[in-house]
Amino acid sequence: MKRPTNWLELAAPATLVLIAALLGLSASQSNQTYFIDTLVKVTIVVALYVFIGNSGVLSFGHISFVALGAWAAGVLSVPRGEKPAIMPNLAHFLRVTTVSSPTSLVIAAAVGGVFALVAGLALMRLSGLAAGIATFALLEIVHNMLRYYEKIGPGLNTFSSVPQTTGMWQAAIGALIAVVVAFAYQRSRYGRTLRATREDPYAASATGISIYMQRLIAFTLSGALAGFAGGLYVHFLPLNTEVVYLDLTFITLAMLVVGGATSLWGAVVGALSVAALDSFLAAAENGVTIFGWTINLPAGTRLVVVGVLMAAVLILRPTGITGGREFRLPGWWRR
């Protein structure tokens, strides 16, 4: 039986992304960076959702795909003349090749996808706790390699002089691409099959589904999206290895968990609401004035608040603020 497509499940998160972008465009120049940052994080959280949400398997490793995508796009985008200054030990091929920003984003997605595929070949056998620890190990390995292996990037230095081409529109389009891909995947037979393995692995295996294969497909796809997000990120901020490490892992997982890990709507709502709170607190740490009140919070408040929020949601409402369901109109409207 073929179920009709509920286009609202795509329209609702896409509309939220557009609203965020439009709000961002009307904000002051200095506040625009918060909105661009938020849109990039939406892309990362949607990438996380494609794997974690549909499979029910935890991954601490996705930020390593973001990092690799950022490195690939960054190294290839720095103008040739400036490469020796910031990356003196670069491999020959990378030193002589420079590509345009859109091409570098495609390459970032490809690098993220291929790396996720290779890692997934081994890791997708695991689930539960073992998967959590093994993907964490993946994050550590990639972080360690990028930090010290200077043939493929700036090592401990910061990625300066990457063209800053991720503006509001580019970030919004990137987030929309991620939302559309995630939607297309979750209503394809692969997405439905993987969700069946999440709900009942034994029943799914009994009907002939290869759990390993389905998880691998989702892991690769979400790795590609994460790599793409990394490409967007490096064209927005001068990154170094510490930016794409534990803090980003924490905040993006918090966004997914707070929103509700098992739906695309939850991923987008969680990313936007946590980002709104986080950006507000970050601004408040530098002092903001609202309705004549000046709020000036000490540095570090935002991590405390986000940490409390994440722990509270996990304890009190483990399915997240959307309950892990897709967007539906209120009952009186549907009748």
Next chain:
Amino acid sequence: MTVAILNIDWQTLADALALGGIYALMAVGIGLVFGVLRLVNFAYGQLVMAGAYALAFGSEWNLPTWVSILFCFAVVLVLSVGMDRLVFRPLRGQSPAVMLVATFAVAYLMQAVALLWFGSLGTIATSLAPLNRPWDIGGVEIRKIAIVTVLVAATCLLLLRLLLDRTSVGLHMRAASMDFVTARMLGVRANRVIGGAVLISGLLAAIVAVMMTVQTPLVTPDFALRDTIIVLAGVVLGGMNRPLSATLGGFTIGFASGLLGGALPTDQSQYLDSFLFVAVILVLLVRPDGIFTRGRGNVERA
């Protein structure tokens, strides 16, 4: 005088043994709680961090050494029990993955609180600094703390062994970590066993905090974070479901990283972490129960 192979001198060897001892204690602390709750406590390192801050403030306020050590124990135990009450208990019955994410959140929260209260520059703990002076043993100079750490770790592990083997609390704990549901049916009190495991794990965290602040006196909000990640890897390597195999795993990874980190030149030792974590992934794939376990046990409670 040096050991012939790999240019390892006695100090490096002693330091590696001491690091192995510290990591073994942390591994038991994590392993005991895992045994009864099936919960990997990512926030264990933050307990150590809190203890280290207690010691640092103790030396800042010029408290006598024994008072600041007592203060450290008090802080860590209160936090440990508080963590159990506020976070672990409401999460009982959730999947291990959810609990792992939750303790990850708690770890971050505690680190953020430390950053908020104490700033990022760090505080220095000096009360036990004399232990950093070398001892002369038959012409070989070895820092006192290395020897003290090895002795303390060995004593703690021995006492723990006695507790688990010879007392009824220990018996309950072992029974609970084998099969919690059956153990409860046979009259093991869940809250008492879990409370006991949490208390002992807190005690160990406090001892680790004392030892570690001597080696690294500068206490920052991310104190012991790196170590926790490596110990977690070691616990997985050794095998999570038995305290003994977890201890051996922790000791092995500490000893190996101490030895290799001291013996290899910098351009190789900087990749040590990659090497360790590749080993973790390989072990998870080949022997998911760990290398120091015999036979198959259930790692996750169904």
